[in-house]
Amino acid sequence: MTLESYGKEEQHVSGLGSLVGGRARIRGWLYVKSIVGKLVFLRIRDSTGVVQVVVKKDKVGEQVFEQVKRLRRESSLMVEGGVRRDKRAPGGVEISAETIRILSPSLEDYPLRRNLSPETVWRHRHLFIRSRMMNTVLKLRSSLSTILREWLLEHGYYEVSAPSIVTAATEGGAKMFEVKYFDKRAFLTQSSQFYLEGAIFSLEKVFCFQPSFRAEESKTRRHLSEYWHLEVEAGYMDFQQLLQRLDRRAGQRQVVAHLVDIAADAAEVGLHVDDDQRGVLGPQVA
Structure with a gap:
């Protein structure tokens, strides 16, 4: 396997649209593989999306071509080649591979497919987060926590860190997990x-x-043993002032609009992938 220009900077999948007609190098994980005649089609995913890669024997060499044909899902790859438009491909672009480097082959078959039971998902949670659906969920969660923090900081609140090990319950009265804390x-x-x-x-x-x-x-969904909790307290504020603070709808609209934008972008990529992934686990978009 050759890699003549190893020092070249890699691109994310989301930025390939601006490189049509040029060359690009990406790194990611094998999401879907299909062999059609003398061609191998790879769907490579990174944190920003999925791109189709077309592999031809006369472009990458017989040795690499045979290795690519045997790759299992979730193998880690580096691909370099020309970028061109193809409306059939996810995101509307694809890469014609000229160089492929297998960074880390997957040693076992990927165990997750469609229509999984909750028990299977919980057992393979570390793998399930790689799905496009969970990719979107994690991005939304990250954006929501960032937006809420920014809003609170802009309005004069200070973030503090409180202990996770305590000696007494709060007003809620829910059952608590007891832990051994030395002799206490x-x-x-x-x-x-x-x-x-x-x-x-x-x-x-x-x-x-x-x-x-x-x-x-x-x-x-209403009972979680562990969850992340945003809590706010303020001095010199009565109940009416609290309601007025909560009713500032401009901030609410800003939060919702930002999250909708992220969800729409992620869903667009996810739908393209889901259409053609031949039974591989993907997002369920309503």
Whole structure:
């Protein structure tokens, strides 16, 4: 396997549209593979999307071509070649491979397919996050936490970090996870409420965004043993002032509009992939 211009900077899949007619190098994981006659079609995914790569024996050499034919899903690759438009390909562009380097081959078949049971998903959660659906969910979560933090900071709130190991419950009254803390009795926190209430006497307006734990044995969406909790406290603010703060709709519209933009971009890529992935696990877009 050759790689003549190894020092060249790689591009993300999302930026290939601006390189049509030129050359590009990408790194990613094998998402879908199909062999049609003397051609091998690869769908390569990175954090930004999926691109189709066309592999021909006379372009990459017989040795590399045979290795590519044997690749399993989730193998890590570096691909370099010409970029051209093709409306049939995800994202409307594809790469004609000239150089392929197998960075790390997958040693086992990928176990996830369509119509999985919840038990299978939980057992392979570390693999399920690689799906396009979970890629979108994680991006939305990251963007939401960033937007909320920015809004609070812009309005004079300070972010503080509270302990995760505590000695008492908060007002909610949910069951707590007890942990061994040297020779003392302690619990995983349900809420940072008490610590935030103490912090307002120093900083006036505070918030934290960190895990909370509740010992509730249930697998419904309304009961989670661990979740991330955004909590806000402010001094010198009565109930009416709190309602006025929550009713500032301009900030709400900004948050929703930003998340919709991200979801629309991700869903567009996901739909293209889902149309042709031949039974491989992908996003379910309503």
